[in-house]
Amino acid sequence: xxxxxxxxxxxxxxxxxxxxxxxxxxxxxxxxxxxxxxxxxxxxxxxxxxxxxxxxxxxxxxxxxxxxxxxxxxxxxxxxxxxxxxxxxxxxxxxxxxxxxxxxxxxxxxxxxxxxxxxxxxxxxxxxxxxxxxxxxxxxxxxxxxxxxxxxxxxxxxxxxxxxxxxxxxxxxxxxxxxxxxxxxxxxxxxxxxxxxxxxxxxxxxxxxxxxxxxxxxxxxxxxxxxxxxxxxxxxxxxxxxxxxxxxxxxxxxxxxxxxxxxxxxxxxxxxxxxxxxxxxxxxxxxxxxxxxxxxxxxxxxxxxxxxxxxxxxxxxxxxxxxxxxxxxxxxxxxxxxxxxxxxxxxxxxxx
Ligand SMILES: *Cc1c(COP(=O)(O)O)cnc(C)c1O
Numbered sequence: 001x002x003x004x005x006x007x008x009x010x011x012x013x014x015x016x017x018x019x020x021x022x023x024x025x026x027x028x029x030x031x032x033x034x035x036x037x038x039x040x041x042x043x044x045x046x047x048x049x050x051x052x053x054x055x056x057x058x059x060x061x062x063x064x065x066x067x068x069x070x071x072x073x074x075x076x077x078x079x080x081x082x083x084x085x086x087x088x089x090x091x092x093x094x095x096x097x098x099x100x101x102x103x104x105x106x107x108x109x110x111x112x113x114x115x116x117x118x119x120x121x122x123x124x125x126x127x128x129x130x131x132x133x134x135x136x137x138x139x140x141x142x143x144x145x146x147x148x149x150x151x152x153x154x155x156x157x158x159x160x161x162x163x164x165x166x167x168x169x170x171x172x173x174x175x176x177x178x179x180x181x182x183x184x185x186x187x188x189x190x191x192x193x194x195x196x197x198x199x200x201x202x203x204x205x206x207x208x209x210x211x212x213x214x215x216x217x218x219x220x221x222x223x224x225x226x227x228x229x230x231x232x233x234x235x236x237x238x239x240x241x242x243x244x245x246x247x248x249x250x251x252x253x254x255x256x257x258x259x260x261x262x263x264x265x266x267x268x269x270x271x272x273x274x275x276x277x278x279x280x281x282x283x284x285x286x287x288x289x290x291x292x293x294x295x296x297x298x299x300x301x302x303x304x305x306x307x308x309x310x311x312x313x314x315x316x317x318x319x320x321x322x323x324x325x326x327x328x329x330x331x332x333x334x335x336x337x338x339x340x341x342x343x344x345x346x347x348x349x350x351x352x
Contacts, residue, residue, distance in 0.1 A: 008120075015116045018319055027342055029333040030317040032184075032294050034213035036265040036336075038251070039258035042214065046251040058246040060237075065244070068253040069221055073193050079223055081232045082252075084243040086183060086207035086220025087113060089232070093203060093222065094121050096231040097177040102146025104176075107136045109325060111155045111181065130325075134288055134296075138165055142172035151181040153189045156319065156331040158290030160189035167192070170199045177228065179203045184292035186211035186266050187273070193223055200225040210293055211266050212255045219244060219252035269293050273334045279344055283351060294333045302351065304328045310350035316343055 002010050018031035062082040070077045083089040094117040098104050106114050108127040118125045128140040134157045141148050148169065153160040170178045170192075182204055185191045192204050203224040209215035222232055236243060244252075255262070277287045277295055285297045299307065304327050308320040319331040332343065 012120055013116065015113050019317060021317070025315070026312075027316045027335065027339050029294075029335055029339065029343065030319045030331075031215075032210055032292075032333045033215050034210060034265065034269065034293065035334070035339065036213055036268065038213040038217075039255045039261040041258045041261070042212075042217075042251040042255040045254040046217075046247045049247055049250045054246060056246070058242050058244060058249055060241045062244050062249050065219070065249045065253040065256070066221075068256040069223075072256050072259075073223060075193070075196065075223060076226075078226045079196060079229060081222040081224075081229045081236075082244050082249070083220045083222065083232075083236075084248075085209065085218040086181070086205050086222075088243060089205045089220045089222040090114075090179070090181065091117055092232050092235040093177070093179055093205070094118070094123065096235045097179075097203070097228070098123050098147045100124060102176070104147040104149065105141050105145045106149040107141075107154065109134065109154070109157065109323075110149075111151050111183075112321075114149050135159055136161065138169055141169055145173065145176055147176045148173055148178040149181065150178065151183065152192070153184045153187075153291040155183070155292070156294070156321075156326070156329075157288050157296050158184070158292040158294055159288055160185075160291035163190040163192055163195070166190075167195055167199075170195065170202045174201060177201050177203055179205060182206045183210055184294075186262070187293050188270055188291040196224055200227060203228050208252050208255060212252075212262060213265065214252060214255055217248050217251050219248050269334050272337055272340055275337075276332075276334060276340045276343075279340075280347075283344070283347060294331050296329055296331050298329045299351070304330055307347070307350060311343070311346055314346040314349065316346050 065082050066077040066080040069080045100122050103124045103126045105126045105128055108129050128137060131137055166180055178201055180192045182191055192202060195202055203222055205222050207220040273290060280287050280297050285299050287295050287297045304320050307330055308318060311318055
């Protein structure tokens with residue numbers, strides 16, 4: 001029953017987030033959370049700020065957080081926009097840069113929020129078919145379109161393209177904004193941030209949720225030409241002027257400034273990823289080459305659903321999609337080495 005619902009949402013097909021179970025303790029390898037936790041500096045800064053000043057609205061411009069991000073990435077603060085998770089930066093971008101008259105393009109297999117935003121904001125898209133090896137045919141994203149959205153590394157495959165390939169894409173689409181979603185870039189891919197000064201149509205979106213282990217704080221950011229950042233501010237200030245709360249601004253700034261923790265933990269994740277990929281291959285899995293904090297893997301003798309259910313029975317959650325193109329694949333988040341041992345033990349039991 002959808003009585004009283006606006007026509008805008010009556011036919012909407014919302015995004016389905018990965019499960020956050022409350023009933024029992026699982027090993028959670030289903031939502032790409034970071035197993036190592038955030039910088040202790042971030043937790044300290046948040047604790048120190050959780051007092052009387054919470055009665056005051058936060059800084060709508062996120063001045064200090066933007067300064068921290070700008071310094072980290074060699075940009076000017078006017079090239080930085082902060083949001084309530086990078087999903088919000090993405091949602092604002094779809095509203096700021098895309099029009100219903102011109103098709104936007106993105107790969108057929110990618111972050112499933114893009115098609116959700118497309119239809120929710122009344123846009124049209126063309127989904128570009130993947131190559132058989134799940135790489136992206138980059139030529140198909142070039143020219144004659146109203147915008148491009150590229151996750152690099154891609155989700156849920158984990159496959160990355162080079163900075164040169166992104167530059168060619170941006171050059172080939174001067175008529176439209178190219179959004180590069182770098183949610184996982186810190187786990188071994190090449191960032192496009194260094195191209196920002198040269199291309200006024202490039203917007204790079206990043207998040208503190210994965211490589212800085214702050215998924216619970218909800219802070220993301222968009223990096224690009226000042227003109228694009230102004231457009232995002234225009235959307236934000238038409239909806240909610242304070243999307244990033246006080247504790248989030250303070251915690252994320254501390255995390256961005258703690259490079260030592262960032263490097264130590266992301267390298268631990270990458271190291272575990274490579275070991276886990278080899279161990280899965282030894283067991284007969286096909287594993288795509290990942291530059292993210294997850295692996296996308298498939299086994300010739302068991303369907304994706306069988307593996308998903310078998311792991312769940314053994315207390316391990318991974319991510320699986322019904323989509324026939326990928327229904328025999330599992331997306332497995334990289335956890336601690338011990339969690340990965342439990343995963344392999346469970347898979348051995350399932351495979352017999
Ligand atoms: C996790 C993820 C995001 C968004 O994360 P937030 O927690 O909203 O910052 C965006 N894009 C991709 C591809 C992701 O996997």
